[in-house]
Amino acid sequence: MSRAHAQGPVVVGVDGSDAAIHAVKWAAVEAHARKVPMKLVHVIDTENDFPFVADDLEEEEAFGRAALKTAREAVAAEDYTVDVEVELLRGRVNRAFVDLSEKASLMVAGSVGTGFFARMVLGSTALSLAQHAKCTVAVVRGADGSPVPPTSGPVIAGVDHSDSADIVVGAAMQEASIRHAELMAIHARRRRGSHEADEEARARIDRLIATWGAKFPSVQVETVIAAAGPTKHLVALSASARAMVVGSRGLGGLEGALLGSTSQSLLYHAQCPVIVARSRVVVP
Missing domain, CATH: 3.40.50.12370 (Rossmann fold)
Structure with missing residues (x-):
C-alpha cells in the first residue's frame, strides 16, 4: 500500500441493518486511530434482473438516505474525531464496492443484513471484496451469529x-x-x-x-x-x-x-x- 493509498478513507457498506450499524461503530475506531476519514456508502442495485419502476426507485433512495443518516448519527454518538462522508450510489453492488476500494485504506461490511444485502454479504459481495479489493477488507461479526463484535480477547x-x-x-x-x-x-x-x-x-x-x-x-x-x-x-x-x-x-x-x-x-x-x-x- 502506498502512503497516499494508506490515507484513503475507511469505507463501510450501509444497508439499514443492525449489523451495518455495528460495523460502522467498529470502523469508526479504525478511522480515528488511522487518522483518516470515513465514507458510509449505500448502493441501490439497479443492475439486477428486476428493474426498478420510478416509484420503487424513489422508495429505495429514501430508504438509503435514511440508512445513511442513521449510520452517520451512530458515528457521532461514539464521539470519535473523524470526518464522515455519506454516498448513495446506483449500480451493481459488488462492482461499486470493489471500485471504491481503489482509493480506500480499509473496506468494512457487516456479517448479516436485510433484503438483498443479507443474501449477498457472506456470498458474492464479501467474497468479491476479499478476492478483488485493492485494500484490506473486514467483515464484522460477533459470536453465535450476533452482529455485535467482541470487545475483549487477543x-x-x-x-x-x-x-x-x-x-x-x-x-x-x-x-x-x-x-x-x-x-x-x-x-x-x-x-x-x-x-x-x-x-x-x-x-x-x-x-x-x-x-x-x-x-x-x-x-x-x-x-x-x-x-x-x-x-x-x-x-x-x-x-x-x-x-x-x-x-x-x-x-x-x-x-x-x-x-x-x-x-x-x-x-x-x-x-x-x-x-x-x-x-x-x-x-x-
Whole structure:
C-alpha cells in the first residue's frame, strides 16, 4: 500500500441493518486511530434482473438516505474525531464496492443484513471484496451469529508459509495496537510435521514479529505452533478473539486468484471480525 493509498478513507457498506450499524461503530475506531476519514456508502442495485419502476426507485433512495443518516448519527454518538462522508450510489453492488476500494485504506461490511444485502454479504459481495479489493477488507461479526463484535480477547494472525505472511503480521500488529489487545500469531500445520519444521516456522514468524514490533512496540505477542489444521484451529480460537487476520490467498496463490480455503471458511464461520489483509501497512 502506498502512503497516499494508506490515507484513503475507511469505507463501510450501509444497508439499514443492525449489523451495518455495528460495523460502522467498529470502523469508526479504525478511522480515528488511522487518522483518516470515513465514507458510509449505500448502493441501490439497479443492475439486477428486476428493474426498478420510478416509484420503487424513489422508495429505495429514501430508504438509503435514511440508512445513511442513521449510520452517520451512530458515528457521532461514539464521539470519535473523524470526518464522515455519506454516498448513495446506483449500480451493481459488488462492482461499486470493489471500485471504491481503489482509493480506500480499509473496506468494512457487516456479517448479516436485510433484503438483498443479507443474501449477498457472506456470498458474492464479501467474497468479491476479499478476492478483488485493492485494500484490506473486514467483515464484522460477533459470536453465535450476533452482529455485535467482541470487545475483549487477543487479535489472532493466521500465519502460513506464503508471501502474504508479512502483510498478515503487519496488519495484525496494527489491529492489536488500535484495539489495545495482545496478538497471538498462529501457524497451524496442515499435516504431520517434525520438530525441525516447527522450529523453522516459529523462527520465521519471530523474524516478522521483530520487524513489525519495532513499529508497534506496545503490542505483546505470543507465537503458537498448532498441530491441528489451520481452518479447524482458527475457527475454534475465533470464539474468544477480538479479531482474526488472514491472508487474501493461500499457498501458491496468484494475484487475483480465489481466496485460500482457510480465509474463505473463516468468512463464513468465525465468531469475531475477520480481516483479510491485502495491503502492507504503512507506518509514518
